Amino acid sequence: MSEHAIELTVNGHCHATRVEARTSLGEFLRDGLGYTGTHLACEHGVCGACTVMIDGRAMRSCLMLAVQADGAEVTTVEGLAEADGTLHPVQQALKDNFGLQCGFCTPGVAITMACVTRDNAGVEAPRMEDALTTAMSGHICRCTGYQGIRRAIRQLAGAST
Numbered sequence: 001m002s003e004h005a006i007e008l009t010v011n012g013h014c015h016a017t018r019v020e021a022r023t024s025l026g027e028f029l030r031d032g033l034g035y036t037g038t039h040l041a042c043e044h045g046v047c048g049a050c051t052v053m054i055d056g057r058a059m060r061s062c063l064m065l066a067v068q069a070d071g072a073e074v075t076t077v078e079g080l081a082e083a084d085g086t087l088h089p090v091q092q093a094l095k096d097n098f099g100l101q102c103g104f105c106t107p108g109v110a111i112t113m114a115c116v117t118r119d120n121a122g123v124e125a126p127r128m129e130d131a132l133t134t135a136m137s138g139h140i141c142r143c144t145g146y147q148g149i150r151r152a153i154r155q156l157a158g159a160s161t
């Protein structure tokens with residue numbers, strides 16, 4: 001089995017290690033580094049559960065090899081909240097609106113929402129709501145029926161109802 005030396009930053013912490021060439025980034029984050037907030041389900045790019053931020057962009061960690069993340073800055077759901085425990089606004093909105101039940105899809109959903117709200121900061125509420133709703137098409141939630149997530153989206157967008 002071929003191994004490669006990689007160095008990457010995860011949630012502000014530098015990790016220099018060796019990893020098998022075939023290991024996916026999602027598997028490496030969970031089993032290699034202990035960031036188990038990143039969930040793996042379909043493992044072929046469909047469900048979105050494994051979404052993490054790589055150099056600021058939301059990406060499927062099951063579709064990327066760990067060696068490809070060499071030199072990257074990765075943010076997992078564990079890195080969204082402030083150091084003092086204050087939740088990221090997307091986490092707060094999901095919590096406030098019962099946007100999770102089992103929570104399995106939530107880490108990926110929260111990472112995508114964080115990217116979308118950052119990229120659309122300052123736009124009017126309907127555009128933000130559209131952007132967030134469209135982005136959710138890349139996430140399969142198996143148990144909320146999306147209603148709680150939709151309410152969280154409306155809260156984040158600043159919609160009046």
Ligand code: FES
Pocket residue numbers: 039040041042043044045046047048049050051060061062063
């Ligand atoms: S586990 Fe990566 S998209 Fe489903």
Ligand code: FES
Pocket residue numbers: 099100101102103104105106140141142143144
């Ligand atoms: S909250 Fe259970 S899969 Fe989405």
